[in-house]
Amino acid sequence: MRQFLYEIYNDDALSASVDAIRKELEVFGEAKSLLFHIYCGIDEEGWILTIRDRLYREFPFCEFCGISSNAEIINGALTDPVILLSAMMFKTTDVRVFFFPDVLDHEAETGDQARRIIDDTPDIKAAEILIQGAPVDNLTFLHSLDKCSRDVKIFGGYPISHILEGGRRFIVTEGGVFDNALALITYAGSDFHIDVGHTAGWEPLGRTFTVTKASKNTLYCVDDISAMELYRRYLDIEDDGHFIENSMEFPLLVEDEGMTMLRHCSVTGTEGALELAGYIHNGMKVTMSYGDPIAIVAEVDARAEEVRKFEPEAILIYSCAMRKIFWNYFINNEMAPFQKIATSCGFCTGGELNRDHDTGHIMWHNITMLTIAMREGPKTGRDIPRVSVDTTAMHGQTSLVKRLTTLIKATSDELRQSLSDLTEANEKLLHMATVDELTALYNRREIERRINVALDDVAENGGVVSLVMIDVDHFKRVNDTCGHETGDKILEGVAAVLNATVREYEGEAVGRWGGEEFFMLLPGVTLEQALERAEEIRQTVEMYPFPKIHRLTCSLGVTVVTGAEDKKAIYTRVDNALYEAKETGRNRIVVGEERHNPKPS
Numbered sequence: 001m002r003q004f005l006y007e008i009y010n011d012d013a014l015s016a017s018v019d020a021i022r023k024e025l026e027v028f029g030e031a032k033s034l035l036f037h038i039y040c041g042i043d044e045e046g047w048i049l050t051i052r053d054r055l056y057r058e059f060p061f062c063e064f065c066g067i068s069s070n071a072e073i074i075n076g077a078l079t080d081p082v083i084l085l086s087a088m089m090f091k092t093t094d095v096r097v098f099f100f101p102d103v104l105d106h107e108a109e110t111g112d113q114a115r116r117i118i119d120d121t122p123d124i125k126a127a128e129i130l131i132q133g134a135p136v137d138n139l140t141f142l143h144s145l146d147k148c149s150r151d152v153k154i155f156g157g158y159p160i161s162h163i164l165e166g167g168r169r170f171i172v173t174e175g176g177v178f179d180n181a182l183a184l185i186t187y188a189g190s191d192f193h194i195d196v197g198h199t200a201g202w203e204p205l206g207r208t209f210t211v212t213k214a215s216k217n218t219l220y221c222v223d224d225i226s227a228m229e230l231y232r233r234y235l236d237i238e239d240d241g242h243f244i245e246n247s248m249e250f251p252l253l254v255e256d257e258g259m260t261m262l263r264h265c266s267v268t269g270t271e272g273a274l275e276l277a278g279y280i281h282n283g284m285k286v287t288m289s290y291g292d293p294i295a296i297v298a299e300v301d302a303r304a305e306e307v308r309k310f311e312p313e314a315i316l317i318y319s320c321a322m323r324k325i326f327w328n329y330f331i332n333n334e335m336a337p338f339q340k341i342a343t344s345c346g347f348c349t350g351g352e353l354n355r356d357h358d359t360g361h362i363m364w365h366n367i368t369m370l371t372i373a374m375r376e377g378p379k380t381g382r383d384i385p386r387v388s389v390d391t392t393a394m395h396g397q398t399s400l401v402k403r404l405t406t407l408i409k410a411t412s413d414e415l416r417q418s419l420s421d422l423t424e425a426n427e428k429l430l431h432m433a434t435v436d437e438l439t440a441l442y443n444r445r446e447i448e449r450r451i452n453v454a455l456d457d458v459a460e461n462g463g464v465v466s467l468v469m470i471d472v473d474h475f476k477r478v479n480d481t482c483g484h485e486t487g488d489k490i491l492e493g494v495a496a497v498l499n500a501t502v503r504e505y506e507g508e509a510v511g512r513w514g515g516e517e518f519f520m521l522l523p524g525v526t527l528e529q530a531l532e533r534a535e536e537i538r539q540t541v542e543m544y545p546f547p548k549i550h551r552l553t554c555s556l557g558v559t560v561v562t563g564a565e566d567k568k569a570i571y572t573r574v575d576n577a578l579y580e581a582k583e584t585g586r587n588r589i590v591v592g593e594e595r596h597n598p599k600p601s
Contacts, residue, residue, distance in 0.1 A: 001090045001376045002028060003314035003343045005074050008083040014051060018058050021087050033095035034059055035088040035185070038066035039073075039347040041081035043161065043168050045177045051083060052172060063097040065183040066172030067130045068159040069347035070321035076339025077332040078324070078348075081162050086345050088314060091376055093189035096121070099173040100182040107137045111144025114184050118148040121186050126194045128185040129156030130171055133350050134217045134266075136180065139279040142353075142362045150360040155196045155372055157318040158277075160350030164321065165244060165267075169350060191376045195310045198354050198368040199303045201296030202262055202289040204253050206234060207415060211254075211284040218273050219252075219263075219280045226272030234288060243268050248322050251367050253289040254280065259356055262289065262367040264322050266350075277351050278364045291326045296334065301388045303371055304337040308384050312373035315339075317346035319369040324348050326367075337387035338371060436512040438488060439495035447511025447519050452567060454507070454523050459564035466530035467570070468520040469557040469578045470498065470537065473586040475516035482548050490546050491516065494554065497540050501533060517578075527560040527591065534558050534589045542587065553587035 004024055006017035025031060036055055040048055048066065055064060072084040088095075098117055100110050118127050127148075131138065145154070161167025171181040187194065209222035209230070219227040231237040237246045244265060251264040267275035307315065315338050324331045338344045352365040434446035442450070454465045472478075472494055479487040491512075498518055502508040507523045522530055534556045541554045557577030561570055577592035584590070 001088060001093065001313045001374065003089075003345070004087045005343065005345050006085040006087070007072075007074065007079060008051060008085055014054060017085055018054065021059070024087070025089065028089050029091075031089045032092055032189075033088075033090040034062045035086075035090070035095045035097070036062055036064045037086040037088075037345075038064075038172060039069045039084040039086070039345075040066055040170075040172065041069050041072045041079075041162055042083055043068065043170075048083065048172055048177060051085070052174075056174075063095050063185070064172075064174065065097050065099075065130060065185060067157065067183075067347065068161055068168065068170045070160040070162055070164070070350070071324055071348035073317050073319065073335060073344065073346040073348070076317070076335045076337075076344045084345065084347070086316075088374075090189075090192075093187055093192040093376060094123075095188075096186045097174075098184040098186070099175060100184070101173060101175055101178055102180060103132060103136050103141070103182050104180045107141040108144050110182060111141040114182070115145050115148040117184060118145075118152055118186065121188050123190055124149075124152055124186055124188040125192045126153040126155070126187040126196075128183075128187070129154065129353050130183040130185075131156065131158060131353075132169065132171060132178075132180055132182070133158045133277065134275065137216055138364060139216065139281075141182075142364065146360065146362055152355075153194050153196050154353060154355035154362050155318070155370055156353035157347065157349035157370070158351035158353075160321055160348065187374075189376070193310075193375050193377075195307065195312070195373040196354060196370065197303050197306060198352065198365060198370050199296070199299040200262060200365075200368045201292060201299045202251060202253060202367060203292045203295055204287040205250065205290045206288050209286045211280060211282055211286055214280040214282055214284070217266075217276050217279055218269060219276055220271075220273045222286050227274040228268065228272035230288070239268055245325075248325050250288055250290055251322065252276070253287045255285040256281075256363075257359060257361055259359070259361070259363055261363060261365050264320075264366050277366050297389045297391060300334045300337070300369070304341070304387050304389075307338060307371055307373045308341050308387060310373045311375060311379045311382060311384065312342045313375040315342045315344040315374070316372040317344055317369065318349050318352055318372070319346065320352060320365075320367045321348040321350065322367045323369060333389050333391070334369065337389060340387045341384055342373070439491055439512050441495050441499060441518070442509060442511030444511060444513055444519075447509060447513070447521065450509045450511075451519070451521050454521055455561060455565075455567055455570065457523075458561055462563070464524060464526055464560060464562050466522040466525045466527060466558065466560045467574050468522065468530060468534050468537075469513070469574045470494075470518040470520065471555050471578055471582060472516035472541075473553045473555055473582070478549060478552075486548050490549065490552065493544055493546050494518065494541060497537060497544060501537055501540075527558070530558050530560065531589065531591070538587065538589060555581035555586050556589045557581055557592055558589060559592035 008014050071078045103110050159169040170177050170179050211222050212224050213220035231247055247265050251262045254261050254263055263276045263278045265274045266277045269275055352368050352370045355362045436443040458465050498510045502510050510520045513519045546552050557574045559574040573592035577590040581588050581590040
């Protein structure tokens with residue numbers, strides 16, 4: 001395969017590009033596929049459609065798609081705002097472009113259609129997605145697309161504009177220029193090889209928060225602090241008309257499904273909300289972050305070495321517009337190494353898509369640089385010199401930044417360690433306050449608290465909850481004849497039986513009530529079901545291989561609650577049922593009948 005790049009300023013440049021492509025095709029020989037990407041740094045719809053129509057007319061067998069750009073990357077460097085044309089010629093690879101002109105409110109359906117196309121394409125190796133950002137619900141789309149074959153590499157980008165706020169963001173398709181569209185490009189063939197990787201380099205700053213209110217791309221609160229207040233309190237960044245540009249260097253580092261991603265703010269919302277350039281949802285862990293030049297360069301160098309070993313014939317670079325803002329006039333330094341490996345082009349994006357190799361999930365990134373290396377055929381072993389980011393010109397300019405980031409990193413690491421130690425200590429205190437030391441079940445205070453919460457819920461909302469009280473028969477005799485050490489082992493064994501019975505995911509719980517007595521909480525369990533569970537416990541205890549004891553039994557009292565009752569009466573009822581079980585022969589179950597006495601005021 002080969003890739004050729006052209007900057008199109010006017011009709012003459014377009015004609016010259018067409019002639020050059022025609023000549024390159026003659027040299028290349030018969031091509032199975034010809035793919036045109038156009039990266040649009042100029043928002044002139046008429047001129048864009050003129051280019052599209054000319055390409056279709058001159059090369060009717062071509063595949064075509066385009067996207068608006070914040071900056072265009074040609075030969076590993078940014079160019080002035082222009083229409084950048086990439087012509088990719090393939091010998092054996094079948095490349096197809098599919099357009100979806102109306103994605104908004106049809107995200108799941110579009111994702112399913114795209115997935116079917118991918119799964120129905122023979123010998124497919126990769127799929128490129130160019131998709132509109134908000135208000136399109138991309139998370140729903142990606143969840144549908146996630147189901148496609150795990151063997152297929154997925155990558156792509158989001159449109160943006162040279163005008164960050166208020167600029168038009170669009171996809172160019174066979175049918176026109178759209179603000180609400182998706183382009184899917186499939187790459188298929190036994191000889192086609194692709195390697196996709198992303199680099200970030202942003203480091204965590206300060207403590208970790210939990211998202212407590214979010215919807216799609218909108219972040220409202222973390223730890224019940226408004227998103228805007230987060231930046232105001234910790235970075236002194238105010239919503240003064242320059243919030244976006246001032247906050248760009250400090251994006252949010254979020255965790256989702258074991259992956260870390262960056263999120264930068266694209267629009268400020270009402271009541272302290274922030275519109276992010278990527279999805280966000282409740283429960284995500286969020287940390288503020290900062291760009292570390294040393295970490296970024298290290299990641300880029302490592303990625304460049306991977307690409308070099310891959311021996312590509314063409315490289316696409318899809319880099320977030322925020323990286324351009326961060327690096328300023330050093331932005332070319334991180335892209336230049338790839339051009340030394342193979343012809344490189346691409347654009348500065350509003351977000352990046354990349355499928356995680358380990359999980360198979362398609363992740364929506366911000367502030368990363370995707371490098372997509374392609375070739376046809378096996379490696380040839382050709383000698384490609386090692387490449388790296390040229391930091392010569394950066395040393396003087398960034399020495400202060402490097403020292404400050406070292407200080408920030410060390411301070412943040414120490415703060416996170418302190419918070420981790422404090423969290424661990426709090427968890428130990430909570431464990432000590434709620435768990436019985438001997439049996440590792442809940443202690444009386446905690447199991448009683450949980451029972452009371454369940455009883456309040458039934459009183460207020462209806463439903464059913466069953467309670468089971470368990471007592472080890474003749475336990476004092478065991479202690480007197482076998483010793484307290486054996487008695488402790490027996491209590492541990494009974495606790496193991498009870499713990500194996502409860503279903504914590506359904507809200508069930510068991511605790512040590514005191515001495516040899518235990519209490520079990522069974523929300524949503526009817527009396528009949530509770531009796532079955534109690535009988536299972538009784539039989540298991542009777543057959544359990546306790547140390548030094550040939551046979552041990554237990555007695556059980558069971559009751560059910562289906563409405564508002566006096567709690568003291570409920571506890572008395574189940575306790576009386578247990579007492580009756582012990583007085584009438586032990587090793588049995590007695591039911592304390594439910595009473596519907598009104599709850600006292």
